[in-house]
Amino acid sequence: SHVGVANTVQAIAQTIELGAGDRMLQFVPFSFDAAALEFFATLSCGATLVLHPNPTRLTANELYTLCQDERITVVNFTVALWQQWVDNLADQGVRFPDHLRVFLVGGDKPTAQALCTWAQLADHPIIFLCSYGPTEASITTTIYVTTNEEVRRHPPTTITLGHPLPNTAIYILDAHQQLAPIGVAGELYIGGIGVAQGYWRRPELTEERFLTSLPALQQTLAAPSFMRKGAMPPHMMGNSPQGMRFYRTGDLARWLPDGRCEFVGRVDTQVKIRGFRVELGEIETQLKQLPIVREAVVMALEFGGQDKRIVAYVQPADAEIQQSSVAAALQKSLPSHMWPSAWVMMAEWPLTPNGKLDRAVLPAPALRDQSETFVAPTTQLEIELAAIWQSVLHIEAISVTSNFFDLGGHSLLATQVAARIQQKLGVALPLRSFFEKPTIAELTSELMAVQPGGEQPPLLPVDRNAALPLSFAQQRLWLIAQLDPDSSGYSIPGALRLSGRLDVTALHQALNELVARHESLRTVFALQDGEPVQVVQAAIPLSLTHVDLYHL
Numbered sequence: 253s254h255v256g257v258a259n260t261v262q263a264i265a266q267t268i269e270l271g272a273g274d275r276m277l278q279f280v281p282f283s284f285d286a287a288a289l290e291f292f293a294t295l296s297c298g299a300t301l302v303l304h305p306n307p308t309r310l311t312a313n314e315l316y317t318l319c320q321d322e323r324i325t326v327v328n329f330t331v332a333l334w335q336q337w338v339d340n341l342a343d344q345g346v347r348f349p350d351h352l353r354v355f356l357v358g359g360d361k362p363t364a365q366a367l368c369t370w371a372q373l374a375d376h377p378i379i380f381l382c383s384y385g386p387t388e389a390s391i392t393t394t395i396y397v398t399t400n401e402e403v404r405r406h407p408p409t410t411i412t413l414g415h416p417l418p419n420t421a422i423y424i425l426d427a428h429q430q431l432a433p434i435g436v437a438g439e440l441y442i443g444g445i446g447v448a449q450g451y452w453r454r455p456e457l458t459e460e461r462f463l464t465s466l467p468a469l470q471q472t473l474a475a476p477s478f479m480r481k482g483a484m485p486p487h488m489m490g491n492s493p494q495g496m497r498f499y500r501t502g503d504l505a506r507w508l509p510d511g512r513c514e515f516v517g518r519v520d521t522q523v524k525i526r527g528f529r530v531e532l533g534e535i536e537t538q539l540k541q542l543p544i545v546r547e548a549v550v551m552a553l554e555f556g557g558q559d560k561r562i563v564a565y566v567q568p569a570d571a572e573i574q575q576s577s578v579a580a581a582l583q584k585s586l587p588s589h590m591w592p593s594a595w596v597m598m599a600e601w602p603l604t605p606n607g608k609l610d611r612a613v614l615p616a617p618a619l620r621d622q623s624e625t626f627v628a629p630t631t632q633l634e635i636e637l638a639a640i641w642q643s644v645l646h647i648e649a650i651s652v653t654s655n656f657f658d659l660g661g662h663s664l665l666a667t668q669v670a671a672r673i674q675q676k677l678g679v680a681l682p683l684r685s686f687f688e689k690p691t692i693a694e695l696t697s698e699l700m701a702v703q704p705g706g707e708q709p710p711l712l713p714v715d716r717n718a719a720l721p722l723s724f725a726q727q728r729l730w731l732i733a734q735l736d737p738d739s740s741g742y743s744i745p746g747a748l749r750l751s752g753r754l755d756v757t758a759l760h761q762a763l764n765e766l767v768a769r770h771e772s773l774r775t776v777f778a779l780q781d782g783e784p785v786q787v788v789q790a791a792i793p794l795s796l797t798h799v800d801l802y803h804l
Contacts, residue, residue: 256390256446261292263417267397268326268354268379272298276326277319279307284606285387286358290328299326308333308607312340320349327352330607331360331382335547336600338370348374358383358392359608361515363540363547364408365569371403384413384515388461388499390446393420394513409541412512413505420444421496422513424505429466432506437516437531440505441466447497463498504533523552525560530590532562538585539564544573547601549609550592553616561660563617564592567600579658593660626651629692633677633699637692640672652692661686673699716771719778719785730777730784760796767791 264270276294278301280287294301302322310318315337319327329337334357341347355370355378362382370380378400385393396414416422421443424432432438450458504516517533532550539548547567552560566578575595583591594617602610629638629652638650644665656666666686674680679699689695714720722730729742767773768791778787
């Protein structure tokens with residue numbers, strides 16, 4: 253709406269002290285909402301808007317020359333274009349023109365490393381303003397503002413969303429639209445005069461994304477937002493004013509203990525990998541924090557119609573940095589189920605006409621072993637093992653020294669490999685062999701030690717009448733019970749609501765059959781010669797108590 257755009261324009265202009273002496277380069281395509289900021293911010297302040305036929309097609313050097321010739325004081329770039337320009341000038345040892353005083357960037361999250369590089373390219377004071385906000389909230393919702401001098405004095409470790417514009421509120425809610433605690437990621441909601449009325453002729457989508465109330469906010473006591481100055485973050489407060497509309501962004505964010513808001517990723521980038529729920533944005537964040545990484549993008553892709561695997565696209569800080577170095581550094585900060593299975597090293601990103609990263613045209617990772625030192629299989633057994641691995645992992649060629657799990661393997665795929673080894677070679681390998689000896693070379697030695705054509709002895713149940721030793725997990729639970737006998741920490745209470753007439757007799761029979769079938773429901777711990785053991789009791793019919801509360 254007019255009032256939303258006016259609020260954004262006025263806030264940005266006041267923040268950067270835009271005046272009649274400024275000259276802003278009109279860089280953003282007209283189809284991009286940020287173009288409205290360039291138009292109205294400059295013209296409303298009496299500043300000059302410098303036009304160029306095709307500014308986005310200029311090379312880095314041509315863009316620099318244009319800024320010099322036109323005495324540009326304010327530029328407005330997407331993060332991707334800003335970073336490319338900064339890297340190019342840094343590589344050439346070129347510094348910013350002394351009349352360039354403001355950088356406006358947006359559309360993505362810049363890295364702290366890129367900001368530190370930017371800060372070294374000028375001796376005069378320059379303002380850096382990074383904006384966040386969807387089109388549905390009138391271009392800009394929050395701004396992160398700093399200067400090159402401040403960055404040099406106190407290099408940041410991460411770039412946050414900063415603070416909301418005046419007349420704007422932001423909230424972070426969980427999946428149940430309750431306020432998320434500090435440090436916990438949730439979906440970011442925007443409220444205030446900048447929120448649009450909805451989507452043109454799309455009432456269903458408007459109803460889904462634009463809300464007229466947030467019940468969680470009615471339960472708190474104070475102001476509605478973490479406003480520009482002097483207010484507490486909204487995870488601790490907020491009755492929304494009458495008539496405020498809210499927009500569900502689909503973005504994940506979290507409040508930091510110091511009151512700053514940090515962007516985490518997109519709700520739709522949360523994927524399930526082998527049963528683990530993985531936030532791809534968190535992997536990107538960890539990659540971008542590595543000194544050897546300039547920029548990174550993480551996606552989940554299917555290989556050969558099989559399960560999804562994590563693929564990392566990386567721009568290294570130096571052309572000589574190898575993928576293995578990045579992978580090794582990342583593995584120190586993430587659990588194994590979040591490690592990328594494939595890597596693509598990139599010199600620069602493909603961009604859309606609006607200057608944003610074009611994920612759709614990122615190259616597919618090569619289906620091959622990316623080891624720095626490739627050792628081809630030589631013996632017949634190694635060749636047969638490599639063929640099995642290739643068919644399961646969907647990789648063209650595999651080094652005999654490559655780790656099965658580094659190639660994207662996991663326990664489920666290891667089970668497939670073990671089954672094919674038994675089918676083709678007649679040897680039954682236990683699954684633990686893949687964890688103890690995860691390379692083809694090591695597994696070959698394991699197979700050669702087994703009698704060719706031999707079979708593992710069948711697994712037979714032990715006598716249930718005798719006491720049995722405890723597993724490691726059972727030992728832990730037994731010890732906890734000795735230390736705190738009255739604890740209910742490992743009890744899981746539950747209640748079920750059944751509709752219709754309950755057949756109590758059938759329910760009783762079903763529960764008895766369940767206990768008779770599953771020994772774990774009849775197993776107790778006992779002491780034998782001072783040592784804990786497990787005893788499997790005989791199936792004894794359960795007594796079921798039926799309490800009729802119908803009269804209440």
